[in-house]
Amino acid sequence: MNLHGATHLSGSYCCWLSAIYFILSLWSFGIASADDNSMGPWKSGRATYFGADGWSIHRGSCGLGYQFRDIYPGFDVIAVSDLSPEYSNSCGKCFEVGCTNESFTDGYGQYQERSGACYDESKTLVVRVVDTCPCEYPSNAYSNKRWCCQDQGAGEMHGDLSVWAYERLGKKDFGSMKLKYREVPCNYYPANPAPQIDNHTPFDIPPSGAAKPHEKIFVKRTDDKGVRQGAVYSVDDESQAQYQTTVPAEQLYKDGTIKLSYGAPLEYSSPNK
DSSP: OOTTSOOOOOOHHHHHHHHHHHHHHHHHHTOBOTTOOOSOOOEEEEEEEESSSSSOGGGOTTOOOOOOTTSTTTTOEEEEETTSTTOTTOTTOEEEEEEEOOOEEOTTOOEEOOTTOBSOTTOEEEEEEEEEEOSOOGGGHHHHHHHSSOOGGGTTEEEEEEHHHHHHHBOGGGOOEEEEEEEEOTTBOOSSBOOOOTTOOOOOOOOTTOOOGGGSEEEEOOSHHHHHHTOEEEESSGGGGTTSOEEOHHHHSGGGGGGGGGSOOSOOSSTTO
16 A cells, blocks of 8 residues: 555536436435434544555455445445454444545654645545455555554544545645545435546556455454454355355445445546546
């Protein structure tokens, strides 16, 4: 992952048609209403970014493997600091996140001025937990300690957003931002979603024929780190899962969003971009 240093494990008519199709799909597949006021209070966090920089979103510690743009929330994912109180059993969970124009300190106490880091503080998006931002990472120790060790400037969670989520919320050149976040169902659609951008980082598309979650056999990890995060690994056939605890894809991809792999589009905020 980049972490700006840290590492871890065509026309308007067409746009209208795409938007209408997506709205109908949200209704069909049970996406939670944007008017749902039952979500919890916002918490304070901090974010960096990774992806398409040698630190792939498809090799996360949660063991979910390839991410797909047609399984909501697509490439909008997050790696959570392993010292954050949000880390325990976090794999597969979803958070609604937004950028705030607040300054903060990094893990070395260095002041980071961020009064103009956000595009629009009112806009948010949903991310799924797929990876870890580890405090201890010997091969990149300076940067990981700078961001992933849950220092005072991190608030309640430091999260490493995928670059595609990050650049929808704020200016990538800053490399880090103050974050507001709250846990939400993974089928939740924000009331004021951050739009896709025209000049986004090139997508890291899975190879043709890559297995989707409902085509995989997931097995629960039993090592200490895996148990703590709620991580899994995948096997090729049932014989390899003997005497192991399997985990249904529907359980990992919480709240029914696995259904979106059967055809609902992901261009939910700005079609054709």
